[in-house]
Amino acid sequence: MKKLGLVLEGGGIRGAYTAGALAWLYDQQIHFDYGVGISSGAIYLVLHWDNQKQLAYDLATKYSIAPEIVGIKALLKEGHYVAYKRLFDYYLRGIGHFDGKNLVGKKAPLEVGCYVLDHGQTEYFPVDEELQTVLGSASLPIAAKVIEYQGLHLLDGGVTKMIPIERAIEQGCTHMVVITTKAADYVRKPSSGLMQCLMKIVYRKYPQIAKDYAVRHLNYYKQRQLIDEYIKKGQVINVYPTVNVPVSRWKGSPEQAQQLYHLGYSDMENRKEEIMTFLKEED
Numbered sequence: 001m002k003k004l005g006l007v008l009e010g011g012g013i014r015g016a017y018t019a020g021a022l023a024w025l026y027d028q029q030i031h032f033d034y035g036v037g038i039s040s041g042a043i044y045l046v047l048h049w050d051n052q053k054q055l056a057y058d059l060a061t062k063y064s065i066a067p068e069i070v071g072i073k074a075l076l077k078e079g080h081y082v083a084y085k086r087l088f089d090y091y092l093r094g095i096g097h098f099d100g101k102n103l104v105g106k107k108a109p110l111e112v113g114c115y116v117l118d119h120g121q122t123e124y125f126p127v128d129e130e131l132q133t134v135l136g137s138a139s140l141p142i143a144a145k146v147i148e149y150q151g152l153h154l155l156d157g158g159v160t161k162m163i164p165i166e167r168a169i170e171q172g173c174t175h176m177v178v179i180t181t182k183a184a185d186y187v188r189k190p191s192s193g194l195m196q197c198l199m200k201i202v203y204r205k206y207p208q209i210a211k212d213y214a215v216r217h218l219n220y221y222k223q224r225q226l227i228d229e230y231i232k233k234g235q236v237i238n239v240y241p242t243v244n245v246p247v248s249r250w251k252g253s254p255e256q257a258q259q260l261y262h263l264g265y266s267d268m269e270n271r272k273e274e275i276m277t278f279l280k281e282e283d
Contacts, residue, residue, distance in 0.1 A: 004279070005173030006032040006048075009163045010039025010138070010156070011181030012249030016060035016257045017241050020264025021179050022048040023057065028272075030279065034171050035110040036124065036164045038157045040064075041179075042112035042137035043092075046127050049110050050103055055096040061257045063091040070250040081143040082250065088135055100134070103127040111171075112137040113157030113164050117146065120208030122157045124167055125149075141209065142198055153206075160212050163223040165230070175278070178227055179264075180240045188217045237278050242267050 006025075008018055022044055037045030047056040064087065067073060074083035092098045103110065104127065111124040114136040125133040128149070136147035136154030147154040161167070168176050182188075191199075191213055199210040212219075230236035243263055247256050268275065 002175060002281075003033045003173045005168040005171070005176040006035040006045070007163065007165050007168050007176050007178040008035070008037035008041030008045050009178075009180040009182070010037075010041045010158050012040055013064055013247050013252040013257060014181035014241075014249065014260065015040030015044055015064070016260035017181050017245075017264040018044045018179050019047075019056045019060035020261035020266075021239055021268050022264075023053055023261075024265045024268035025177075026051070026053050031108065032177070033108055034168060034173055035108070036113065036167050036171070037110075037137070038113045038161060038164050039138050039140075041181075042134050042157075045110055045112065046100065046103055046131070046134055047098070049106060049108075050098070052096070052098060055092070055098055057261065058096070059091065060261050061254060063087060063095075065252060065254060065257055066091075078145070080145055082140060084135060084139055084144050088131060092131070100127045100129045100131050104129055109171075111167065113161050113167065114147075114149075114154040115141075115157050115159040115209065115212075117153040117155060117203065117206040117209060119152075120206065120212070122159065122161045124157075124164075141213065142195070142202060155209070159209060159216065160219055161223070162216075162220050163227065165223060165226055165236070174235060175281070176230065176236045177275070177278075178236055178238045180227075180238060183241050183244055188220045190214070190217050234278075234281070237271075237275055239264075239267055239271065242270075 035045050069083050078085055112133050113122050113124050116123050132149045137157050139147050140156045196214055199213050203209045227238055245256050245260050
């Protein structure tokens, strides 16, 4: 039996592209049997699953690029380079009135990937009412606070699983829509020597994370290769930016965020016939 999965990569501000692509899926009333996301992809996944199209737009084009979220202001306020507490507590929960209550026990399951420091691997969690697993999935190493959840210590699942297609396959998905935030010719370089050194120092109690981070680029290409294999088999549609918008993970202007959002929407619309045919195909 056909099981349709939605797979979302992270990417910080580049997640605005994902938000735009999901808005198109929302407008087309396309539903999935399973969803999995990593980092910013986890945030946009839970918003999409709860039909929070407007909040996803606001997060992508306003909240995530607010001046107090990244940089010196965040460092002074929260002690970390990225102010995830303010992003979640003030913007998502406060202004957006969003929590995980509607998603607990959802008929169509969704999962978010977190790197579990205690176990030295990425694991997948359901959404909890307080959004702790989503926060953990988005919390970048070094730049963010480690999130505690049920006795575990969580960070961004992208340490090892940047595009969680393997998890969707493990969960029985036969066909998948994979939304990635990097261009088709994106080259992921090895992490710098400085970053690897910081990982060893900051997480000295959890030595596996430094080892995993050192080979992160290799894992990325393995995941890309798996996507390509499933595309050739007709079991994956991979949607990715067709135009290069020069933003970094955490630096970009409101205009660039808007451009990414609308690019995500238009890239989906331009492939509408292909996507609709894919969705209608029998297993």
